Amino acid sequence: MLKLILTRLAALAVILLALSAIVFALEALIPADPVRAMVGASATKEAVAAKRHELGFDQPLPVQYVRFLGRALGGNLSQSLHTRRPVMTDLRAFLPATLELAGAAAIIAAVLGGFLGIVTARGKGTAPRLLMLAGASAPPFLLALALLMLFYAKWHVLPSSGRLSANLTPPGGPTGLLVVDGLLHGRFDVVSDALWHVALPAFCLALGPAVALGRTLRSSLQSVLTQDHIRTARAKGLKERTVLLRHALRSSLNAPLTMGGLQVGLLLAGVVVIESVFAWPGVGLYTVQSISSTDFPAVAGVTLILGALYVVINALVDVAQVIADPRLRAA
């Protein structure tokens, strides 16, 4: 287990280094001038040069890259060109929203995927399967808009956008996750309002991964259900649900867990679209704004954080697999 964690940590360092190098290479490939855009059309050449120097954009790219790495190691991700504050400050403000949304989506995906997998493995649930398949194959923004039209515009049961109603003040830390902070502060009005807001975006985000998880679980369960130990369990006269949940499910979790890890990548990519549609103030929304203003420091920061998140979650999946399937421990 220790070896596994150490390998993953080493991989994390290599991946982050590669990611940041790619972002800087992109900066070299796109002949943009964000500094000129920042100081404006009427600024003198001297003013542009001074700003360029101040931000270090007058240095050769390799020098900029080394400086960036040096600062990043110290937890400083430069200053955003658009918001004009440290990228780290921006990320501290935007990341919790994304974590909350992705967390809610992951829970919904696991529950829906598990339900779908178990029901369909036994040849049932064609209708929910088809319905979810249809939903998952629709482009996420279209699904999001369709659900908004129904739940917000037509039935007025869910809000259109944001994380919290305007009349509520967030509890203010420590995690930035409104549901968790609300619980910690005993602010149940915030908890229920936050859940109300997160329901629709999280569902839209979860549907694709849920179907993928369900299908993987289904095929995995089906193959396990034909194995000898299941026949033995049935022969012992165990109830079918005991056979399914205790004997089959656990040894079927390997493939769904791998799929779950992979789906995290899709989930993080999905937040860009979903956060835009639902005006969810997270990293996805921040990324869209940063890209359109060619805010390289911000884009580099987001890339590093999301990259790290992806690697860490996949490492956790590896650990979970070992826990779920003791046979892997020997390997």
Added chain:
Amino acid sequence: MKTGSLRRVFSLVAVVALLLSACSKKSTTSAASSPPDTNGTLNLAYLADMSVPDPDVFYDIEGNTVILSAYEGLVDYKPDTVTIEPKLATSWDIAPDGLTYTFHLRSGVTFQDGTPFNAAAVKASFQRRISVNSAPAYMLAQVADMQTPDPMTFVVKLRSVVTPFMDYMASSWGPKIMSPKALTDNAGSDFAQTWAKTNADGTGPFKLTAFNRGQNYTLTRNDSYWGPKPNFATVNIRIIPDMNSQILQLKSGGLDVILHSFPIAELPTAKADPNLAIKDFSSYLQSLLYFNTSKAPFNDLALRKAVAGDIDRDTLVNQIYGTYAHPAGSPYAPGILGQSLAPIAYPTSTVKAPAGAPAITFAYTSDESGIQSRLAGLIQQKLQGQGFQVTLKEVTNPQVYGYASTPQTLAQAPDILLMTNTPDAAHPDTWARILWGTGGGLNFLGYTNPQVDTLLNQGAASTDKAASDQAYGKAGRLLVVDYGILFLADTRDVMVMRKNLTNVEHVPNYPWALRLGTLARS
């Protein structure tokens, strides 16, 4: 056995359903208790965060409403005109040499923190703009001296004549007066720039009471405002990056206005909606087609002229904009300079791609309304029909700003660029100098013509308005016949709003903004 396992699954579903119903039960009550506010709150949306609410740094269009509601300058433009009207200055005198401006200030005005407004406050704000030295500082670059002979008189002396100086004072990016107390209390080591990234303290009709990046900005009525009190108690500006989401909320009453970039294809639907009104205002926004004159094929004047004649502006503009734009009559938008001083008359001709002509790169900046991409697509088709090989490329503003950095970047830059832009103020110098003066900030494909530069300098140095206008007009005429930039359309500032909004006031020089202080709901 089967029924038992099914029961287990169903009980799981029941728990999930119960949890969801707990949420939705809450939602029904909450939705019922907070219907769209009909009297106190105005709901607006931005497609993206504004940069900062600091008037000495802010230099974008998205965010105008916040700056213009929280802060005021010495003068303002009268709605729908280029006429400069009093604001924090009630009158002003300009010395015959054009170098000394004396402003007589309004008495009885206080800042939102209660500090009285006076000449010292004006001086401190002007000084801050010079010290911060960010994008809009150029407007005060020629200030030699500032005096406050008495508490209600402010005198500025310039080093050289700046003909657009009064227009700079009225510009949305012009000097705004900030509370001297707030500036001192929060000075830090950066002239209070850290504070001004999320706070504002001016004399405007609204206070900026919340600035939540990525979420919303809240403006609250300034009850001690010196002028007519605003009708709305609160203005909530939310960041909603998705236009479809904005439209959905506008139709449901969750938003009152979509300030800009409403998809042109959706306008007929909006027109048919009994709750919505489409309002279009005069603006200085011009749709421009730049040629890269530094390299083949468009270093050839005859070819540029032939393309200008072939693209058939009238049909193009009518097809894309309908009634929301008309073919530009002059390189200067109406109101900035007399149209007859620099009229446009592009020939009608057909162009054939010269034998062996290189493939053309055609760049355009995109927008949510879909106008730019449709316009670019139609022009591409037209040119391809005449034998050109044209590649379309969507680009961002910072990319565009990089094109003319060096001769090398210019050589690699696109051959044609389509953009829509607006001048900083209603004065020809604020447009011509940056758009087609050598090295100008919006002169993206490096157009240069020494004769034009000389005329622009003549215009800027003359205190005689007629002579100055003549010089700007001649510079415009030279550009028109040199086909460095094609002026496609003068476009309207189009907004879609709830029909019950009244007292809608708009200033042509303040794109994407309404006067929130006068706006009301019937």
